[in-house]
Amino acid sequence: MKSGSFPSTLGAAIRHEWLLDPSKLTVNHGAYGATAKVVLTAQDEWRRRMEAQPSLFMRQTLPPALRAAADGLARFVGAEGRDLVFVDNATTGCNAVLRSLDFAPGDEILILSHAYGAVRNTVRYLADRHRLRIVEAKVAFPQPAADQIVAAVASALTGRTRIAVLDHITSSSAIVMPIARLVALCREAGVPVLVDGAHGPAHVDLDLTALDADWYVGNCHKWLMAPKGCAFLWSRRDRQTEIHPLTISHGFGRGYIEEFDWTGTRDPSAFLAVEAALAFHEALGGAALRERNRKLAERGATILASTLGTELGAGTELSGAMRLVRLPITGPASPDRALAARHQLEIRGCDAPVSALNGGLWLRLSAQAYNQEADYEQLALLLKAICHEELR
Ligand SMILES: Cc1ncc(COP(=O)(O)O)c(C=O)c1O
Missing domain, CATH: 3.40.640.10 (Type I PLP-dependent aspartate aminotransferase-like (Major domain))
Structure with a gap:
């Protein structure tokens, strides 16, 4: 494992605890959660x-x-x-x-x-x-x-x-x-x-x-x-x-x-x-899991922003396990373009909300126990392709 990355006991190693479709990239826990099989x-x-x-x-x-x-x-x-x-x-x-x-x-x-x-x-x-x-x-x-x-x-x-x-x-x-x-x-x-x-x-x-x-x-x-x-x-x-x-x-x-x-x-x-x-929740670490998710979301958002050459929506002080990252589009942001970006993600096997806020298009990512750094590396590449090919 790379230094600075998160323990392998979480992330993909425990994803089988949920019913999540293994063929999809799941980075939108904030929307409707995901309930573990044991629950x-x-x-x-x-x-x-x-x-x-x-x-x-x-x-x-x-x-x-x-x-x-x-x-x-x-x-x-x-x-x-x-x-x-x-x-x-x-x-x-x-x-x-x-x-x-x-x-x-x-x-x-x-x-x-x-x-x-x-x-x-x-x-x-x-x-x-x-x-x-x-x-x-x-x-x-x-x-x-x-x-x-x-x-x-x-x-x-x-x-x-x-x-x-x-x-x-x-x-x-x-x-x-x-x-x-x-x-x-x-x-x-x-x-x-x-x-x-x-x-x-x-x-x-x-x-x-x-x-x-x-x-x-x-x-x-x-x-x-x-x-x-x-x-x-x-x-x-x-x-x-x-x-x-x-x-x-x-x-x-x-x-x-x-x-x-x-x-x-x-x-x-x-x-x-x-x-x-x-x-x-306690078995996954309780307070330690919450802190791990917060840090993972920050790491994920940083990976996205540096791959896309953009910025984060909020700083560490006002952030938790969901983060906003601006998408690099030219021209004005609109709800229609936000929907189009979301749709492009969806057809590439990933569902995540994109919204038009204060003149920009912003993607919201989430981090939960079943996520790991590699999820955001994959998301960053998808977004880069979408912004390059579809949203110019
Ligand atoms: C701030 C806030 N309030 C209310 C809701 C509604 O939650 P529910 O659909 O469970 O009623 C949401 C859902 O995402 C939310 O983000």
Whole structure:
């Protein structure tokens, strides 16, 4: 192994632990995650138990099993199980919070200019319905600085700000926000904060108690590699009574936990398999894996930028296991050209998001346990060919 490269016990050596197609180059973990076989087996086992005695399972086995899973997940994110409920995905969790709140006409909702599109749509829906104003804090790009981001959010706060919705790690630009500073700033201003942490769990270290936001929504199906449809909503204790699930069911009026734990009949196996996902993450190194992924993404992005002669989207301080690298195109960047670049990658056996941001085309790469340096060398060559042949 070359000096400075990563241990061979991860990367291609363990790729067989997933169902990933060996003929494809997989560098887009951030999109939908990838669930290891051992976790899918645990999920199957829960399904078998459920289907052996469906009625008994739902009435007797599920309630304590769900709470045990919540306790385990809560420990991992620095919280207590009684403050954490499962939801299907981050979009649902953000909707549950935003659509539970009371608004008065003229109230403002603060979002980041890099807010995730689906959550931005929830905010637009509320703004239309309640005659609210959406105020965007502008995130500088490329190479944002933490102080700049804090200043942008500070200047977007007003006496009418009803809530701030802050992405922990942005999707389109892969920036790890200085979230502790932003939450502290909003709390000082008396503005409640919903953190959209879709990419947070098992990507960066989390201590939700210390963060002390009002609400934090996290996906487990991305970086924790739980089965799809496993996410959570954490609510600070004084913020729980005003929040309800999108589906009101038998638990209504019985408190936060009961309302969210039963929202009608559904398959809870993805939630219950979170314990297997936590064990798998720990077996791969836990905090050491997160740090390894961060470094690998940095190395991968550096390989791309030097092969293509371009630049990275953000510096080390505001980056995790996803990085943006600019593509060397001539002429203006547009969403159509971004789609064309993605399509060209796809027909060469690689799926990775490309977006038009601030006048440039940017590719987002991810690094997870099954990736290794050679993946980014291969990606760099593909991109070089595409930019040379197709995007000139
Ligand atoms: C910042 C952010 N919020 C929300 C979501 C939505 O996640 P989900 O599709 O699991 O609801 C994503 C997905 O990538 C995201 O990046």
